[in-house]
Amino acid sequence: MPTLIELGREARGCVACPLAAGRTQVVFGVGDPTASLMFVGEAPGREEDLAGEPFVGRSGKLLDRLIAEELGLERRECYIANVVKCRPPGNRDPLPLEVATCRHYLEEQVELISPRVVVTLGNFASRTLLGRSEGVTKLRGQSYPFLTGVIVPTFHPAAALRGGGVVLAQMRADLVRAKHALAGTPEPSADV
DSSP states (O other): OOHHHHHHHHHHTSSSSTTHHSSSSSSHHHHHHHHOOEEEEOOOOHHHHTTTTSOOOHHHHHHHHHHIIIIIIOGSSSEEEEESSSSGGOOOOOOOHHHHHHHHHHHHHHHHHHHHHEEESSSHHHHHHHHHOSOHHHHHSEEEEEEEEEEEEEEOOOHHHHHHHHHHHHHHHHHHHHHEEEETTTSSOOOO
């Protein structure tokens, strides 16, 4: 298996699906390669495509704030990636072919980083890593066994920006769940 650096280099040269033609740059992932906590989103947006880093726009700022407030961590102490490494045109949802083509990069990232907790942000990440058809609204509120730890599904920060206080409170509750999983303490029983 390649190292994370080698895998990133391979991804930056990938032209396996049509998304490669429209990208400014590949958005592979960022953060601590030995992190116990990994966040996985859907796909890069415009800001991420320009910066080459996941979650740098408004959603990223909210995610950074929630990581600090609910987990007591800084962005650099986690690892952050997306299911799809190139921006879909017009920020549309990734197509099944695009997810399938990029999936091995994410799977290898998870294997190399070996986090104890993976927080999936939104439908695509949750469905992809859990292999389930339900959306994040049904999946969130609990953790699921996964490789070396657990997956904690929650909403994408963009949903909290659009959905207001209820969605934000649910995201916070899910991040508290992730914090308990990291610490090896029982999950809170009440949910928002």
